[in-house]
Amino acid sequence: MKPKITNIVCCGVGGQGVLLFTDILAQVAMSAGLDVKKSEVHGMAQRGGSVISQLRFGEKIYSPLIEETTADFIVGFEKLETLRYLHFLSQKGKVLLDSLEIAPMPVLTGALTYPSDIMERIQAQTNNVYVVDAFKLALELGEARAQNVIMLGALSRFLRFPYENYEQAIKENIKPKFVDLNLKAFKLGKKLIKK
Amino acid sequence: MENTNRSLFSGDEAIARGAWEAGCKVASAYPGTPSTQILENLVNYEGVYCEWSTNEKVALEVALGAALAGVRSICTMKHVGLNVAADPLFSSAYIGVRGGLVIVTADDPGLHSSQNEQDNRYYGMAAKLPVLTPADSQEAKDFTKLGFELSEKYDVPVILRITTRIAHSKTIVELGERIEVEDKGYTKDITKANLLPQFARGRHVLLEQRMKQLEEYANTTPVNKIIEGKKNFGVIADGVAYEYAREIFPKASFLKLGMVWPFAKDLVRKFAQGKKHLYVIEEVDPFLETLIKSLGIKVTGKDKLPLVEELNLRIVRNALTEKPTTFSTAADLPPRPPALCPGCPHAGLFYLLQKKDVIITGDIGCYTLGSYPPHNAIDTCVCMGGSITLAHGIEKAFKMFKPETAGNPDDKSKKPKRVVSIIGDSTFFHMGMPGLVNAVYNKGNQITIIVDNRTTGMTGHQDHPGTGKTLMGEQTKMLKTEDVAKACGVDKVYMLDPYKIKENRALFRQILSESGPAVIVSKQACALLVPRKAVKKVNVEKCIGCKVCLSLGCPAMSFQNEKSHINPAFCVGCGMCAELCAKQAIE
Numbered sequence: 160m161k162p163k164i165t166n167i168v169c170c171g172v173g174g175q176g177v178l179l180f181t182d183i184l185a186q187v188a189m190s191a192g193l194d195v196k197k198s199e200v201h202g203m204a205q206r207g208g209s210v211i212s213q214l215r216f217g218e219k220i221y222s223p224l225i226e227e228t229t230a231d232f233i234v235g236f237e238k239l240e241t242l243r244y245l246h247f248l249s250q251k252g253k254v255l256l257d258s259l260e261i262a263p264m265p266v267l268t269g270a271l272t273y274p275s276d277i278m279e280r281i282q283a284q285t286n287n288v289y290v291v292d293a294f295k296l297a298l299e300l301g302e303a304r305a306q307n308v309i310m311l312g313a314l315s316r317f318l319r320f321p322y323e324n325y326e327q328a329i330k331e332n333i334k335p336k337f338v339d340l341n342l343k344a345f346k347l348g349k350k351l352i353k354k
Numbered sequence: 355m356e357n358t359n360r361s362l363f364s365g366d367e368a369i370a371r372g373a374w375e376a377g378c379k380v381a382s383a384y385p386g387t388p389s390t391q392i393l394e395n396l397v398n399y400e401g402v403y404c405e406w407s408t409n410e411k412v413a414l415e416v417a418l419g420a421a422l423a424g425v426r427s428i429c430t431m432k433h434v435g436l437n438v439a440a441d442p443l444f445s446s447a448y449i450g451v452r453g454g455l456v457i458v459t460a461d462d463p464g465l466h467s468s469q470n471e472q473d474n475r476y477y478g479m480a481a482k483l484p485v486l487t488p489a490d491s492q493e494a495k496d497f498t499k500l501g502f503e504l505s506e507k508y509d510v511p512v513i514l515r516i517t518t519r520i521a522h523s524k525t526i527v528e529l530g531e532r533i534e535v536e537d538k539g540y541t542k543d544i545t546k547a548n549l550l551p552q553f554a555r556g557r558h559v560l561l562e563q564r565m566k567q568l569e570e571y572a573n574t575t576p577v578n579k580i581i582e583g584k585k586n587f588g589v590i591a592d593g594v595a596y597e598y599a600r601e602i603f604p605k606a607s608f609l610k611l612g613m614v615w616p617f618a619k620d621l622v623r624k625f626a627q628g629k630k631h632l633y634v635i636e637e638v639d640p641f642l643e644t645l646i647k648s649l650g651i652k653v654t655g656k657d658k659l660p661l662v663e664e665l666n667l668r669i670v671r672n673a674l675t676e677k678p679t680t681f682s683t684a685a686d687l688p689p690r691p692p693a694l695c696p697g698c699p700h701a702g703l704f705y706l707l708q709k710k711d712v713i714i715t716g717d718i719g720c721y722t723l724g725s726y727p728p729h730n731a732i733d734t735c736v737c738m739g740g741s742i743t744l745a746h747g748i749e750k751a752f753k754m755f756k757p758e759t760a761g762n763p764d765d766k767s768k769k770p771k772r773v774v775s776i777i778g779d780s781t782f783f784h785m786g787m788p789g790l791v792n793a794v795y796n797k798g799n800q801i802t803i804i805v806d807n808r809t810t811g812m813t814g815h816q817d818h819p820g821t822g823k824t825l826m827g828e829q830t831k832m833l834k835t836e837d838v839a840k841a842c843g844v845d846k847v848y849m850l851d852p853y854k855i856k857e858n859r860a861l862f863r864q865i866l867s868e869s870g871p872a873v874i875v876s877k878q879a880c881a882l883l884v885p886r887k888a889v890k891k892v893n894v895e896k897c898i899g900c901k902v903c904l905s906l907g908c909p910a911m912s913f914q915n916e917k918s919h920i921n922p923a924f925c926v927g928c929g930m931c932a933e934l935c936a937k938q939a940i941e
């Protein structure tokens with residue numbers, strides 16, 4: 160039998176905190192004693208471009224990149240970006256997405272239109288779709304940047320790591336000033352998923 | 355199971371850690387994705403002098419100087435940076451070191467943020483320097499330390515070649531302590547460090563001997579290791595390609611090469627023996643494959659694997675196995691290319707240029723994004739410093755045209771177009787200055803625009819000679835781009851604030867009508883470095899939907915219900931849109 164590896168693709172728009180999301184989760188997996196690799200590209204992509212970060216954990220990981228059709232989870236911080244990377248999803252994989260829409264430059268300039276059928280197209284491919292309003296909740300919390308940790312809270316419902324690991328990783332990755340707010344955000348996110 | 359001596363490090367962080375653990379004391383670099391974070395991390399450790407040098411050639415010479423003074427030193431750069439540093443690179447192989455010298459080149463297969471996909475393993479072959487190629491962060495750290503040891507033992511600088519996937523992937527690293535290395539001190543030895551032909555001849559002989567010894571080392575070093583698997587099926591791989599290969603072929607025998615130059619001929623021969631199938635899996639160029647084939651060994655490699663783009667699991671699987679991974683992508687989606695940030699001063703400048711019938715040679719930096727719509731402002735992007743010089747060449751060619759062609763065959767007026775070059779502040783200090791001196795000396799007529807946003811923007815806000823601060827956080831003399839331009843011999847130096855679009859129009863028209871060479875310094879700090887101002891709002895009563903403000907290409911602006919709209923979450927209050935609005939509809 161193949162040793163179990165968990166593959167998570169996280170995607171969104173530059174500035175949404177996609178990389179911090181996988182940073183925290185990678186830390187959580189490492190403190191659980193697992194081998195971890197995560198991969199992304201900094202640079203051009205940050206300038207409001209499309210961002211993808213890939214995280215893998217398990218007993219032993221070789222490739223830092225996930226193969227298409229093998230992701231256990233796609234965590235999308237934005238609708239269009241979720242669809243863009245949907246081909247990574249495995250047959251039994253789950254999609255966790257924020258229904259937020261952010262128009263890319265060609266849409267802003269009026270050259271193209273933002274597709275209206277994204278949810279239908281995602282649902283045509285999989286039944287395992289969980290939609291959360293993380294961005295909206297983050298705004299209600301008074302900190303738009305907490306969207307990623309709310310998403311993390313939601314995703315944590317599908318993973319088997321203890322809460323303490325998340326708390327520790329959040330403390331290590333986030334400025335002390337914002338830790339309490341983010342722990343609150345995490346718990347809020349957890350409540351969004353009913354299994 | 356928590357182990358406090360383990361950490362999740364990117365390859366860049368791991369190299370910084372490795373340099374520190376190895377007792378490195380001097381580090382120099384010019385920023386460049388994906389290498390930038392090495393020095394950004396190393397500067398946080400105690401006991402290492404770190405600097406942003408003005409360019410990669412300068413950086414390498416600084417590190418070589420430190421190595422000759424007897425301390426361990428490291429120099430880091432992106433792959434194209436090594437082209438800039440190639441001159442001292444080749445000489446440094448002859449001269450060697452006293453303290454160890456590690457040169458990190460971060461290649462970018464897949465062109466994530468570069469202008470080419472060059473494979474710098476060849477530099478080791480061409481310059482006669484050993485090349486180490488780590489496959490994950492642990493190896494990035496270990497090989498950095500090994501690099502210093504080899505450098506001192508064999509008296510050569512060592513190249514550590516990483517790629518974007520190594521630099522920016524995080525994997526688990528075991529942390530060690532810093533070792534204190536004795537300072538060897540400087541001793542004068544002109545037969546070693548002075549490459550007059552008479553001495554260089556002798557140094558070349560020694561270099562060839564060292565490379566022979568290093569080849570022996572390559573055949574026996576544990577970083578070139580055989581992993582036994584199936585008897586008749588072998589894979590040879592280096593760098594991250596090894597990780598993909600190992601996952602796709604878990605049962606194969608592997609020769610994992612951590613040192614690709616000098617080429618471990620004997621080890622490869624030994625490994626190849628009795629293998630019916632031999633794959634060479636490497637990114638971009640057939641560097642190893644060509645060497646292996648030169649031994650008369652038959653392999654499968656680039657006949658199946660691509661010469662372009664970085665590898666991944668699917669590409670390796672689909673090229674080399676019978677069970678391809680198939681899927682379809684949503685190909686019809688609107689792309690999301692990187693864009694200038696809200697409030698970016700470059701946007702104001704591009705607006706000015708949009709409607710001008712001029713040739714615009716660009717350079718490398720955030721402002722290269724001005725090539726995209728709606729700015730459409732930049733014709734060329736070659737390499738750092740390539741704006742002023744290209745403009746000069748175009749101008750000179752126009753002068754040589756026959757009168758009928760007169761500069762521009764498509765242009766009915768037959769009037770040669772004016773040539774404008776655009777260059778960023780960091781790029782100007784990096785390689786723009788010699789080009790500007792050249793334009794002055796050779797009677798150029800161009801208008802050079804220095805887009806001075808007070809930082810090295812594209813690579814994440816590093817200081818440079820114009821910012822008045824060093825990488826170590828010290829205050830230093832601030833060189834003003836306008837003063838430097840004058841010192842380069844340009845008499846007409848104009849200053850403008852790119853946010854003041856209305857004023858600038860008149861000024862720009864005037865400058866275009868005069869003869870050159872002229873320099874415009876467009877000065878306004880990067881919008882990410884200044885506090886946000888009050889958010890602007892469109893008064894829909896007054897907005898007539900003319901879309902003029904949208905041609906700024908601001909990501910905070912869109913067109914909704916026939917009116918301009920400003921996204922309050924993105925707007926930084928720069929006010930450029932309000933400047934442009936003829937109806938005063940933006941408040």
Ligand SMILES: Cc1ncc(C[n+]2csc(CCOP(=O)(O)OP(=O)(O)O)c2C)c(N)n1
Pocket residue numbers: 384385386387410432434435438468469718719720721737738777778779780781782807809810811812813
């Ligand atoms: C030889 C070389 N070194 C480094 C780089 C990486 N690089 C690309 S743009 C850039 C900095 C540009 O800064 P600046 O000119 O100030 O423009 P800005 O991005 O701030 O607009 C650097 C370092 C490169 N492409 N080529």
